[in-house]
Amino acid sequence: MLQQAFNGLVGGAFYALLALGLSVIFGMLGVVNFAHGSFYMLGAFGAYVLLDSFGVDFWVALAAVPLVLGVAGVAVERLFVRRLTGLDPLYGFLFTFGLALILQDAVKHEYGVQSQPYPRPPALSGSLDLGLFDYPAYQVFVLVVSVLVCAATWLLLTRTRIGVIVRAATERPELTRALGIDVGRWVAPVFGFGIALAGLAGVLAAPMRAVNPLMGADLIITVFAVVVIGGLGSIFGSVAAGFGIGLVSALGNLYVPALSQTLVFIVMAAVLLWRPAGLFGREEAAL
Amino acid sequence: MLRIEDLSAWYGEARVLRGVSLEIAEGEIVTLVGRNGAGKTTLLRCVMGLHGAGGARAAGTIGFLGANVARLPVHRRVRRGLGYVPDDRGVYATLTVEENLTLPPVVGPRPWSLDQVYETFPRLRERRRSPGTKLSGGEQQMLALARVLRMGARLLLCDEPTEGLSPLIVQQIGAILRDVKRQGVTVLLVEQNVHFAATVADRHYLLAEGRIVRSLDNDEVRAREHELLEHLGI
Numbered sequence: 001m002l003q004q005a006f007n008g009l010v011g012g013a014f015y016a017l018l019a020l021g022l023s024v025i026f027g028m029l030g031v032v033n034f035a036h037g038s039f040y041m042l043g044a045f046g047a048y049v050l051l052d053s054f055g056v057d058f059w060v061a062l063a064a065v066p067l068v069l070g071v072a073g074v075a076v077e078r079l080f081v082r083r084l085t086g087l088d089p090l091y092g093f094l095f096t097f098g099l100a101l102i103l104q105d106a107v108k109h110e111y112g113v114q115s116q117p118y119p120r121p122p123a124l125s126g127s128l129d130l131g132l133f134d135y136p137a138y139q140v141f142v143l144v145v146s147v148l149v150c151a152a153t154w155l156l157l158t159r160t161r162i163g164v165i166v167r168a169a170t171e172r173p174e175l176t177r178a179l180g181i182d183v184g185r186w187v188a189p190v191f192g193f194g195i196a197l198a199g200l201a202g203v204l205a206a207p208m209r210a211v212n213p214l215m216g217a218d219l220i221i222t223v224f225a226v227v228v229i230g231g232l233g234s235i236f237g238s239v240a241a242g243f244g245i246g247l248v249s250a251l252g253n254l255y256v257p258a259l260s261q262t263l264v265f266i267v268m269a270a271v272l273l274w275r276p277a278g279l280f281g282r283e284e285a286a287l
Numbered sequence: 288m289l290r291i292e293d294l295s296a297w298y299g300e301a302r303v304l305r306g307v308s309l310e311i312a313e314g315e316i317v318t319l320v321g322r323n324g325a326g327k328t329t330l331l332r333c334v335m336g337l338h339g340a341g342g343a344r345a346a347g348t349i350g351f352l353g354a355n356v357a358r359l360p361v362h363r364r365v366r367r368g369l370g371y372v373p374d375d376r377g378v379y380a381t382l383t384v385e386e387n388l389t390l391p392p393v394v395g396p397r398p399w400s401l402d403q404v405y406e407t408f409p410r411l412r413e414r415r416r417s418p419g420t421k422l423s424g425g426e427q428q429m430l431a432l433a434r435v436l437r438m439g440a441r442l443l444l445c446d447e448p449t450e451g452l453s454p455l456i457v458q459q460i461g462a463i464l465r466d467v468k469r470q471g472v473t474v475l476l477v478e479q480n481v482h483f484a485a486t487v488a489d490r491h492y493l494l495a496e497g498r499i500v501r502s503l504d505n506d507e508v509r510a511r512e513h514e515l516l517e518h519l520g521i
């Protein structure tokens with residue numbers, strides 16, 4: 001059971017990284033990024049292509065792929081998402097959903113739907129003795145990286161000047177401009193940062209999950225549930241809910257396997273009945 | 288300092304300001320009075336550049352420090368020396384009191400230091416680590432005022448800073464505004480409390496149905512206080 005709980009936390013690590021990115025993007029831009037899962041998939045494919053075609057190893061991919069995707073995210077914001085500000089949120093939905101389909105089909109066209117193999121990095125191929133049980137070293141690595149990245153993001157947002165500006169612009173964009181801050185300048189970097197997190201999760205997923213064009217679409221539905229449970233736009237909520245849901249669904253899998261697919265949504269419905277704004281969300285404040 | 292010429296503003300088809308012109312010299316405190324819905328908040332938002340999203344539009348010139356800023360983006364106007372105290376006080380819940388104070392950039396020649404702010408508002412020092420919206424209404428108003436002083440703004444646009452506050456706090460706000468004036472700061476104050484207005488301001492504009500219908504000095508305000516209050520519907 002403890003081992004299953006650990007599996008849950010590792011699964012939760014992916015939810016947390018993706019939900020964190022979705023959450024900062026939603027907070028700052030008011031856009032629900034339906035393409036988030038596709039960027040996760042691109043992260044995994046980026047690692048695969050680098051290794052398969054160029055012989056570039058995991059460690060380089062771990063740094064380079066999120067960076068490149070982050071820059072791509074900045075470009076997407078500058079070129080497209082920016083033009084949708086002030087319009088009906090439906091346009092944001094249509095754009096990001098369309099982008100998701102385009103990215104997914106482009107990869108499908110190139111590599112087909114079968115899963116591509118990606119080996120674990122040699123240094124992490126063994127297992128670690130965690131005292132009570134042995135556990136694959138790579139999975140432990142994923143968990144540690146995810147926790148560190150979430151913690152670093154948290155510190156960035158709570159302890160730095162950039163964090164103050166991003167929080168202010170997230171809570172009240174108009175007021176923040178009225179206090180002399182060029183909010184628009186921060187939007188693209190925040191979008192790019194969220195995308196980079198999705199890319200990082202993708203690279204981390206490559207050695208332990210099937211690398212295929214649909215991997216993002218499969219995962220992202222659950223991540224949306226996670227974000228809703230944590231509270232839309234709440235940074236802390238999305239991370240906590242990410243690990244929490246990972247844990248819940250792993251244990252659910254163990255005890256009530258029949259419900260394993262739906263459990264997350266049952267939790268979501270229950271949370272929403274109890275707290276409509278999510279666990280850590282604030283009720284919509286007056287503008 | 289500020290010279291507004293022929294300013295009109297619309298919300299969709301509804302015209303809220305109809306050719307407003309007014310002028311404020313450096314170091315003056317001028318109030319804008321008018322009944323609910325007269326367009327006072329809209330006027331301040333036009334000066335800030337906040338009026339214009341979602342079907343709202345404005346036309347006219349807004350001269351600030353000798354240049355027309357009507358086409359500048361909001362943050363660029365602010366950086367020329369505007370300090371805005373919105374009608375809802377504009378305090379962030381996700382920022383601590385101190386973060387609320389230090390968020391905006393310095394925009395003028397004589398910004399207050401944090402120490403100066405805390406000396407003038409000891410209560411803000413005590414609560415500096417609390418979330419901004421955990422403060423009482425009066426404390427939040429002090430925070431909003433302290434914030435624009437810390438920016439060193441040359442022109443303060445204050446939207447009903449005394450609304451809903453106890454007489455003691457209103458007095459305190461009056462003292463701060465007079466103090467600030469002595470340091471050469473200019474203030475455009477939206478105020479329903481005409482009695483208070485006459486104790487802090489140099490001159491007054493009466494806004495009705497989107498137009499400046501009268502310009503008054505303090506003596507006129509005192510002499511016509513009842514008439515004014517009746518007009519304002521208080």
Ligand SMILES: Nc1ncnc2c1ncn2[C@@H]1O[C@H](COP(=O)(O)OP(=O)(O)OP(=O)(O)O)[C@@H](O)[C@H]1O
Nearest residue numbers: 298301303321322323324325326327328329330374
């Ligand atoms: N967002 C909006 N959309 C449509 N109409 C609006 C909007 N905001 C204000 N108005 C209208 O514009 C007019 C002027 O509003 P404004 O808020 O400027 O008045 P005010 O003088 O500040 O009033 P108060 O004393 O109540 O604060 C009012 O008739 C109001 O109904």
Ligand SMILES: [Mg+2]
Nearest residue numbers: 327328329374
């Ligand atoms: Mg108003």
